[in-house]
Amino acid sequence: MADRKRHRPVLVQVETPNLIPERDLGTIPVLQAEHLGIDFGGLTAVDDFNIAMGRTEISGLIGPNGAGKTTIFNLLTNVYQPTRGTVLVDGYDTAGKSVAEVNRMGIARTFQNIRLFSKMTVEENVLVGFGNTMRTHLIADMLRLPSHWRQEAEYRERALELLDIFDMRRYADTLAGNLPYGAQRRLEILRALATGPKVLLLDEPAAGMNPAETEELMENILKIRDELQIAILLIEHDMSLVMGVCEVVGVLDYGKIIAKGTPEQIQNDPRVIEAYLGKQEVR
Amino acid sequence: MTEKRPIISAGGRGQGAPDARRTLPMPVRYAINAVLVLVILVVGELMIDGGAITRYQSTVLEQVGIYIILAVSLNIATGYLGQLPLGHAGFMSVGAYGCSIFVIHMSEALGVGARDFVTGTPVTAALVLGGLIVGGICAAVAGLIIGIPALRLKGDYLAIITLAFAEIIRVVMLNIDGVLGIELTGGAAGLTGIPSYSSFLLVFGCVALVCFLTHTMMKSRHGRAILAIRDNEIAAEATGVNTTYYKTLAFVVSAFFAGVAGGLYAGCIGVLQPAYFGFMKSIEILVMVVLGGMGSMLGSALSATVLTILPEALRAFSEYRMIAYAVVLILVMIFRPQGLLGSYDFSLSRVIERVMNRDFPWTRRAARADAGKEVGDDGR
Numbered sequence: 001m002a003d004r005k006r007h008r009p010v011l012v013q014v015e016t017p018n019l020i021p022e023r024d025l026g027t028i029p030v031l032q033a034e035h036l037g038i039d040f041g042g043l044t045a046v047d048d049f050n051i052a053m054g055r056t057e058i059s060g061l062i063g064p065n066g067a068g069k070t071t072i073f074n075l076l077t078n079v080y081q082p083t084r085g086t087v088l089v090d091g092y093d094t095a096g097k098s099v100a101e102v103n104r105m106g107i108a109r110t111f112q113n114i115r116l117f118s119k120m121t122v123e124e125n126v127l128v129g130f131g132n133t134m135r136t137h138l139i140a141d142m143l144r145l146p147s148h149w150r151q152e153a154e155y156r157e158r159a160l161e162l163l164d165i166f167d168m169r170r171y172a173d174t175l176a177g178n179l180p181y182g183a184q185r186r187l188e189i190l191r192a193l194a195t196g197p198k199v200l201l202l203d204e205p206a207a208g209m210n211p212a213e214t215e216e217l218m219e220n221i222l223k224i225r226d227e228l229q230i231a232i233l234l235i236e237h238d239m240s241l242v243m244g245v246c247e248v249v250g251v252l253d254y255g256k257i258i259a260k261g262t263p264e265q266i267q268n269d270p271r272v273i274e275a276y277l278g279k280q281e282v283r
Numbered sequence: 284m285t286e287k288r289p290i291i292s293a294g295g296r297g298q299g300a301p302d303a304r305r306t307l308p309m310p311v312r313y314a315i316n317a318v319l320v321l322v323i324l325v326v327g328e329l330m331i332d333g334g335a336i337t338r339y340q341s342t343v344l345e346q347v348g349i350y351i352i353l354a355v356s357l358n359i360a361t362g363y364l365g366q367l368p369l370g371h372a373g374f375m376s377v378g379a380y381g382c383s384i385f386v387i388h389m390s391e392a393l394g395v396g397a398r399d400f401v402t403g404t405p406v407t408a409a410l411v412l413g414g415l416i417v418g419g420i421c422a423a424v425a426g427l428i429i430g431i432p433a434l435r436l437k438g439d440y441l442a443i444i445t446l447a448f449a450e451i452i453r454v455v456m457l458n459i460d461g462v463l464g465i466e467l468t469g470g471a472a473g474l475t476g477i478p479s480y481s482s483f484l485l486v487f488g489c490v491a492l493v494c495f496l497t498h499t500m501m502k503s504r505h506g507r508a509i510l511a512i513r514d515n516e517i518a519a520e521a522t523g524v525n526t527t528y529y530k531t532l533a534f535v536v537s538a539f540f541a542g543v544a545g546g547l548y549a550g551c552i553g554v555l556q557p558a559y560f561g562f563m564k565s566i567e568i569l570v571m572v573v574l575g576g577m578g579s580m581l582g583s584a585l586s587a588t589v590l591t592i593l594p595e596a597l598r599a600f601s602e603y604r605m606i607a608y609a610v611v612l613i614l615v616m617i618f619r620p621q622g623l624l625g626s627y628d629f630s631l632s633r634v635i636e637r638v639m640n641r642d643f644p645w646t647r648r649a650a651r652a653d654a655g656k657e658v659g660d661d662g663r
Contacts, residue, residue, distance in 0.1 A: 077521060103523035115518035117511045119578075119626065127504070128511045132523040134504045138532070141503035142496050148503065149309070195523045 028091040030055050030231045031107070031199045036075055036085035037255075045071050046255040049085070051233075053199065056225055058232045060242040062266075063252035064275060069235045070112055072252070073201050077109055078102045090198055104132055108197035110188040112204045112235075118177030122168065122187055125176050126159040129194025162190055165227070166220060182213050186220070193228065200224070202234040206241045218244050243267070251275065305639045312632035319631065320491045327483050341483055345551045347591045348486035349544050352493050354571040354583035356540030361569070362578035362626070363501060364533040365513030369442045370429070371541055371568045373449030374422040376456060376560035378542025380468055382418030383477040383549040386410055390478065400478035411480045415489070415546040422542025423535045425452065430534035434527070449565055456557040473556040474549075481550035489547060493540050494580060500536065509533045563605075570608055574615055576622025581629040 029052040036049040046068045053059060061069050074080045076087055078099050087094045089105045097105065117125050134151055141148050163169045166186040171179060176187060185205060192200055206214045218241055225232055236242050242249060243263040251259040251266060253275040259266055266272055330336045336344070357371045389410055400407045429448045433441055460470045468474055500506050508529045511519040520526050549555050571590050575582030594604050615622065637643065
């Protein structure tokens with residue numbers, strides 16, 4: 001491997017609370033952040049954020065509005081350059097990489113406010129995601145050489161198979177902008193999956209969904225994890241979703257992780273209650 | 284069919300299984316279009332030979348073809364990539380000078396006379412094709428040099444910087460002879476002695492080729508990446524699209540085709556002066572694209588045709604052309620901001636398939652009404 005020099009294997013420590021030893025011990029965390037932080041001017045938006053995610057772990061990130069959750073996603077995907085700390089994807093440092101390169105290293109994400117390619121069809125949206133693994137040369141595509149047809153047919157089939165995960169094959173030729181809201185959210189996830197990620201970052205996937213749709217989304221998140229064997233980190237305000245699917249939950253307040261643990265531990269943590277509801281006044 | 288059919292699917296029809304839709308195989312589609320292009324070329328050529336089209340009219344037709352190429356190529360950067368470059372005439376001039384200088388010097392070296400270009404020999408054909416490619420490559424290199432710094436900017440700023448670059452190119456063409464002390468562009472006096480190699484066949488052959496290559500590029504992974512950048516740059520980046528590369532690619536391809544059009548233009552009018560390629564020329568091409576609909580190849584081609592023929596037909600009012608442009612643009616912006624055709628693109632094979640499937644607008648409306656009763660609104 002040409003990249004061996006940059007390969008920085010970090011073995012998972014058993015005491016890291018969010019790792020399941022029998023599954024993740026001895027493997028490199030698929031996503032690891034150490035002392036990650038960013039300042040905007042004098043404001044410290046995120047400080048000392050640490051995470052180590054196992055291969056097929058589902059983790060949640062919760063916190064009040066403005067706590068810095070989306071900022072962490074932007075740091076992990078290099079949309080913002082971190083002021084401090086490192087991010088390792090499968091052992092490789094993401095420092096100095098562009099957003100697209102980080103995606104190719106294995107992090108795919110969705111957005112809080114839906115960002116689809118709205119004037120392209122659903123199938124084309126997914127095919128853009130597959131673009132990284134497609135290999136035909138521009139000239140071969142322009143002249144419609146046989147390699148172009150082979151590849152297009154192969155990837156169209158793969159795109160339709162991917163759409164089947166969320167039962168969206170019937171929408172394949174619809175413009176993405178014309179989809180119903182829930183389908184747009186699902187398409188964003190599928191487009192992220194098309195890039196072949198090792199970690200999927202979901203930014204409020206259940207926003208604007210009714211309880212039935214949220215229920216379906218929970219099943220889908222578990223289905224994605226089980227079928228594709230990837231790790232999922234999600235930001236969510238809907239506690240039923242967080243408590244339902246996440247193995248580990250981190251609580252963020254004013255840019256700092258104030259609590260971390262299983263959903264049960266988090267629910268009973270006084271610091272979390274304080275962050276959300278405020279402190280009880282002692283008279 | 285008892286199962287509930289999805290309404291928003293291929294063709295949006297509410298009846299019949301999706302597999303039942305008859306489609307044309309790809310080779311047949313390409314064959315139909317190729318035959319159509321050949322027929323148009325042959326008929327046009329026969330009409331010119333037979334005298335049904337006068338020499339003047341055929342020159343206007345050549346201009347139409349050249350402007351179609353320019354509009355279609357600018358459409359790559361505006362309609363597909365979603366940027367607003369204002370320096371298309373600059374690339375056109377680089378291509379025009381590159382092509383004509385190549386042709387003049389090579390024909391001198393090979394001892395080919397200007398008359399041979401009119402009659403046409405294998406040598407002149409090779410020279411002209413080589414010249415067009417050289418012109419295209421010169422323009423593409425200029426596009427690369429300009430595109431790399433310019434595409435870091437967006438919107439108005441990109442427009443301003445490309446405008447400035449086009450002016451720089453024009454001034455360079457004007458002064459390069461004096462500065463370097465060589466005989467290259469002829470300066471303000473113009474580059475003369477360009478053989479008139481452009482013909483109806485050559486120009487419209489190039490139009491067909493440019494349209495084909497643009498279409499095939501846009502319907503491939505590269506084109507999808509370019510469209511993704513237009514629709515949402517942040518999402519495109521997060522989806523692994525190398526935005527810098529694809530922006531530059533679209534810009535360079537756009538410049539290449541503009542260079543080819545420039546080469547044809549040189550062979551059409553025979554004299555090149557830097558003044559031809561001023562700011563107004565860029566605006567003229569941009570107007571064609573905006574008017575026809577950004578992102579629509581047919582729209583660009585149609586408005587290029589209309590806006591080239593109209594001034595010729597209304598020669599007496601040519602002074603007022605710019606006023607007419609302004610009025611037409613304002614009206615289009617008010618009543619049809621997406622352009623005459625929006626982003627609609629014509630596909631002959633799609634029309635044939637519809638006829639094969641008896642899928643006409645009136646039957647579709649009936650089908651949609653039926654389906655609407657069953658499942659509700661169809662979201663389109």
